[in-house]
Every structure is written in C-alpha cells, then in structure tokens.
C-alpha cells in the first residue's frame with residue numbers, strides 16, 4: 001500500500017503521521033466527551049487508549065525503520081551515494097529518527113491525561 | 121556640515137547612557153506592585169510565581185552551560201572531538217537531556233493545574249466581559265438573586281471563591297496577576313476558574329485578550345478583604361442606593377434623570393434600571409472609575425461624562441459636552457455620593 005520500502009517516502013513519515021492522528025483523536029475525543037457532559041474519567045481513558053495504540057504503532061514503524069537502516073550490519077550512517085542501498089538506508093535512518101521524535105511527541109500530548117480532573 | 125548636524129541632533133539626555141537605566145527601572149518596576157505576577161497575593165499566583173522562578177533558574181543554568189561549552193570548545197580546547205565523543209555529545213546533549221528536562225518541566229507544570237481549578241467554597245462571582253468594562257455579579261452560598269456590581273471585584277481573603285466567566289459579543293480574558301492565572305471569556309460559552317487570595321489589599325486586573333479599540337484601557341479593580349469586612353461590604357452592595365444628601369447631589373440626580381442616563385445605567389432604589397452600561401448603585405464606593413482607568417474623584421467623573429470617547433476610544437457611552445460645568449459637577453457630586 002505504501003510502495004516499496006527502499007524508495008517510498010511513506011514508510012519514513014508514517015510515525016509522524018501516527019503522531020498527527022493521535023493529536024487529532026486526543027483533542028477531538030476530549031472536546032466531545034466534555035461537551036456531552038463533563039466526564040473527565042472517560043476523557044482520561046480515551047486519551048490513555050489512544051496513546052497506547054499510537055505508541056505501539058510507532059514502535060512497530062520504528063523497529064522496521066531500524067531494520068531497514070541495518071546500522072548494526074555495517075555501522076554506516078552516511079548515505080549520500082546514488083545507490084539503491086544508500087537510498088534504502090537513508091530512508092530507514094530518517095524514519096527511525098522520526099519515530100523517536102514522534103514517540104516523544106505522543107507522550108507529551110498524552111501526558112495531561114494523567115493530571116486532568118475537570119473538563120473546564 | 122556633518123559636525124553641525126550631529127551637534128544639532130545631540131540629545132541633552134544622552135539616550136545611550138540613560139536607556140539601559142530606564143529599561144532596568146521598568147523591568148524592576150514589574151517585580152512588585154498591584155499588578156505583578158512576581159508579587160503574589162493568592163494561592164494560585166504563588167504557584168505560578170514559583171513555576172516562573174524555577175523556569176528562569178533552569179534557563180539561566182542552561183544558558184551558562186551552553187555558552188560555557190561553546191567558549192570551551194572554540195577558545196580553550198580547540199582540538200577536534202573524536203567521532204565517538206561527538207556522537208555521544210549529540211545523542212546525550214541533543215536528544216536525551218532536553219527530552220528529560222522538558223518532560224520534567226512539563227509534568228511539574230501539569231501537576232500544578234488541577235489545583236488552579238479546584239472548586240470554590242461558598243461565594244461565586246460571575247464576571248461578564250463587555251466592551252470595555254466588566255459586569256460583576258456576586259452569588260453568596262445559597263443566595264437566589266445575585267448582587268449586581270461592575271468594574272471591580274472584591275473577594276474574601278483565605279478562602280477559595282468560584283469565578284464564572286462569560287463574554288458579551290467579543291472575546292476577553294480575565295486576569296488579576298497578583299491573584300492567579302488568566303482565563304479566556306468567550307461569547308456563548310461559560311468558563312470558570314477559582315481564586316484563593318492570601319493577603320488583603322488592593323490589586324489590579326487587566327483584560328488579556330485583544331477585544332477592540334479600548335482593550336488596553338479595560339482594567340479591573342480587585343480588592344481583597346478580611347472575611348468580616350467582606351461580608352459587611354457585600355451587604356451594603358446588595359442594598360439600594362443611598363438617597364442624595366447635599367443640594368448639589370440632589371440637583372445631580374435631577375440632571376441624571378433629565379439626561380436619561382437611567383436608560384443605560386441602573387441605580388437600584390430609583391427609576392434608573394438600564395442594563396446596557398455598568399450598574400451605578402454604589403459607583404462612588406469603587407476604587408477606580410471607568411474600569412480601572414481613572415481615579416474615583418469628582419474631577420474624573422466630570423471628565424468622563426463630558427467626553428468618554430476622549431478617555432476610552434470607542435466607548436459605548438455618548439458624551440455630554442452640552443452640559444454646563446455646573447450640571448456636570450452636580451452629577452459628579454451625586455455619583456460620588458453613591459457609596
């Protein structure tokens with residue numbers, strides 16, 4: 001669906017995409033739960049589930065990106081040659097770093113759930 | 121030519137030398153006083169001030185460390201780092217360290233939030249943002265009808281009061297820096313906050329969301345009183361207006377009625393019952409006039425009534441510059457007497 005790993009950009013940006021979706025889901029869910037009738041417990045539960053699912057997704061994406069980079073194979077983190085291998089490793093390397101940033105972002109976005117007590 | 125121009129343009133004050141001093145004075149001036157975050161007089165403001173000092177301390181330490189490092193590697197020891205050391209510096213200093221610091225600061229800040237929204241006990245004050253003044257209604261525990269006031273909020277010290285916020289037509293934001301954080305006032309949507317003052321005194325609030333021409337002139341007197349003094353004040357505020365006592369004040373009331381001020385302003389206990397403008401039943405007892413902008417003096421009252429537009433651009437009150445000074449001062453005497 002996302003195209004071949006070694007040339008498609010989609011694999012590289014799927015972690016930030018999960019982060020963006022998580023952001024929308026958390027904000028939308030909290031707003032609608034609180035508008036229907038203040039229910040901080042439901043808001044917290046929903047944010048918790050969304051955050052767990054997003055982190056799981058990012059972990060999978062990140063693991064595959066790490067494999068694609070296969071750093072431990074050749075300890076190579078310069079990928080500026082015009083070869084299929086360099087392109088594959090570059091996309092994997094970037095995808096791995098983006099997965100780390102996305103995981104941090106998802107945790108920060110989800111963190112208020114630990115403290116939320118009212119809807120107002 | 122150039123010399124004469126320079127001489128002509130020479131500033132007798134020597135801006136270069138005076139400016140830093142002025143800036144420092146302005147900065148330090150913000151550290152105390154009636155409208156300062158750094159001079160807290162409420163539980164919530166204390167939390168925010170503490171947060172600020174922690175953040176400032178952290179920022180200063182980081183700044184010194186970063187610049188120290190920069191000086192060290194560019195001036196003191198300029199040998200190149202090994203690839204391995206550079207890698208650890210980037211991963212440790214560029215990813216792990218900021219993530220840990222930010223996560224710590226974020227959880228610290230978030231953990232302070234529930235308390236900022238703790239429910240009040242007893243008094244509820246409902247404040248509505250208008251252009252460019254505040255409608256204020258007090259609802260003590262169990263009361264059915266609110267005590268209506270304006271442009272000033274009074275709270276008892278040592279207990280948490282509930283503040284409900286609304287806005288008429290445009291967005292405003294309610295902020296009394298010495299007492300607590302700020303909360304937006306949004307038309308059609310009620311928001312809330314609570315405040316627990318810890319020190320009696322007079323403070324000042326300010327609208328903190330751009331709301332039109334006179335946004336910057338939309339301030340708010342805030343008075344924190346001992347529990348007993350507050351109860352006595354609220355009882356007085358709930359009572360109808362005191363009848364005018366002096367001749368001037370009586371004449372002022374006649375002018376007030378003749379000019380139709382009562383179409384917009386209420387003076388409870390009289391025929392004046394307008395709700396467009398601030399309630400004037402006890403206007404003379406407020407600490408300031410026109411939403412924290414003028415002192416509560418006869419002179420200021422006359423200036424305001426003669427030409428509100430000159431004091432607050434866009435003010436929703438017509439000017440009365442056709443009135444004689446006599447009539448104006450009679451009006452001022454009447455309003456000042458409405459304590």
Ligand SMILES: [Cu+2]
Pocket residue numbers: 249252291292293327328329330331335338
């Ligand atoms: Cu405003």
